[in-house]
Amino acid sequence: MLDRISVLLFSPAGGTRRAAMELAQALAYDTEIVDLCQPGLEGRTWQPEEAVLVAGPVYGGRLPSLMVERLAPFCGKDTLAVTAVVYGNRAFEDALLELNDCVKAQGFRVAASAALVAEHSMVPSVAHGRPDGQDLEQLHQFAGRILRKLEGEWAEPSVPGQRPYKEWSPMEAVPQVSRDCNRCGLCARQCPNQAISAQDPGKTDASRCFLCMRCVHLCSQNARSLPQPVQAALQQKLGPLEQVRQGNQLFLGE
Numbered sequence: 001m002l003d004r005i006s007v008l009l010f011s012p013a014g015g016t017r018r019a020a021m022e023l024a025q026a027l028a029y030d031t032e033i034v035d036l037c038q039p040g041l042e043g044r045t046w047q048p049e050e051a052v053l054v055a056g057p058v059y060g061g062r063l064p065s066l067m068v069e070r071l072a073p074f075c076g077k078d079t080l081a082v083t084a085v086v087y088g089n090r091a092f093e094d095a096l097l098e099l100n101d102c103v104k105a106q107g108f109r110v111a112a113s114a115a116l117v118a119e120h121s122m123v124p125s126v127a128h129g130r131p132d133g134q135d136l137e138q139l140h141q142f143a144g145r146i147l148r149k150l151e152g153e154w155a156e157p158s159v160p161g162q163r164p165y166k167e168w169s170p171m172e173a174v175p176q177v178s179r180d181c182n183r184c185g186l187c188a189r190q191c192p193n194q195a196i197s198a199q200d201p202g203k204t205d206a207s208r209c210f211l212c213m214r215c216v217h218l219c220s221q222n223a224r225s226l227p228q229p230v231q232a233a234l235q236q237k238l239g240p241l242e243q244v245r246q247g248n249q250l251f252l253g254e
Helices: 015-027 065-071 095-105 133-149 186-190 214-218 228-243
Strands: 002-009 028-035 044-046 051-057 074-076 079-087 108-117 249-251
Touching: 002 015, 015 028, 015 051, 015 079, 015 108, 015 133, 051 065, 051 095, 065 095, 074 108, 079 095, 095 108, 108 133, 133 249, 186 214
Parallel strands: 002 028, 002 051, 044 074, 051 079, 079 108
Antiparallel strands: 108 249
């Protein structure tokens, strides 16, 4: 086991956090979370003897652009890195390659990578309940393989993906607000891109919202949801995946 690992985490809806923390806690006795969903974080540099786990969700086969922006102030000095992207049972396409390119450009050395499945943030019936017990057992086994690899000389793993990365942009929609909203303001305070008005939580800036679904998952009143036509279109597109179990893909380069 490593003594300590820092987890650079971008997890608006929570699925990425659960998968990443299971892996981190299987790798090290002590973990530290750097929450990239929080604006205004100060930069930091990790030393060669330290280790980080960098994890984020897959949006349309890419990393969220806000995550890439928030990663920029964090650097390594040939620091060990484990990378993970978390996807909702469809595909991760160029996201893991993009993440590895980002962390290497900032001075980290990638020892292992993973594409992990979690419940889909927009259509929760897809990959419902994942990561489940089978996934978690696989993550713990993968952590053991990573630790054994680090005992000797090691090389960076090769991961799927293409450059230039695929084009992607979020749907032109924002979560709608029902009469059940009690204006508590939690959604505004927790929005990663400050897209929700603090004075009027019923208003969402479409130019800043990237449909991360954090506000929907956080709302204790269930007052926020995707517009019904968007829900219907997503269900039609992704519904067939309810019967499919995509596997976690693990890359060690042994």
